[in-house]
Amino acid sequence: MLYLIGLGLSYKSDITVRGLEAIKRCDRVYLEHYTSILMAASKEELEEFYGKPVILADRELVESCSEEIIRNSDKENVAFLVVGDPFGATTHTDLVLRAKKQNTPVEIIHNASVMNAVGSCGLQLYNFGQTISMVFFTDNWRPDSWYDKILENRKIGLHTLVLLDIKVKEQSIENMARGRLIYEPPRYMSISECCEQLLEIEEKRNTQAYTADTPVVAISRLGSATQTFKSGTIEELATYDSGEPLHSLVILGRQCHELEIEYLLEFCDDRDRFKQDVLKDQQFFKPAPWVPPQEE
């Protein structure tokens, strides 16, 4: 059996009882180690908690050598652990399809994900549109296809969840070119870096999918002891120190219920100004009032 098991957001004990029982039955345990991190537990702490070794699975192992993970899983039990939920903003469908092709039974054990826990900032999950990923810009690679998705969401008044890039076990271009297996230290995008990139692309596109004054909420270390929310405009949060990872950002849409606004007021510096910013921003993409057709 191949088990895909969600670990939840932060603590080793966030795993479900069913997930833990499955791990106890497993001969090999892999921890997917490139799309997210378990903030409050190290590999060693997990090994002690599960009572068995944990193999870190980087992108290379999962995407290019997945046969290794599913090796013998028709006879043995293998666990593939994913921080959050196995299908929450990470698609491990490829691994599942490969396992099924070799007639290995697969069981998915779900858990909380950033995709649903984001609701604890006060914004309603019903009011979210497409999620986007913000990658680290480099000198010559500054992708901005996500901008169109924000525009689409904002046109119909929906909030946009922005997931921030993390780079774990990445090689520099030079080391890659020379075939040297030397890895850069891990990097996690901060809220200010994300807001700066948002502002840069708005300036370049200049179609006001959002503006420097558009309200956003920063969500840091969700589900951990130091979970923090901060609301303000994109410009304000471009200088915000968000602290340790992990971070996500939500760009507000026009369809913002009064209760949602009231909740966000708890996290801003100046309540009156933030409320004004929200009201001003709600004028963007506001549909014209409906006028019934004239009778002939």
Ligand SMILES: C[S@@+](CC[C@H](N)C(=O)[O-])C[C@H]1O[C@@H](n2cnc3c(N)ncnc32)[C@H](O)[C@@H]1O
């Ligand atoms: C590719 S997604 C993987 C999501 C994960 N599978 C889940 O279900 O939660 C990873 C990104 O989600 C966001 N994220 C994940 N956990 C978070 C947390 N606890 N607090 C804030 N942001 C988080 C970060 O932007 C991070 O870079």
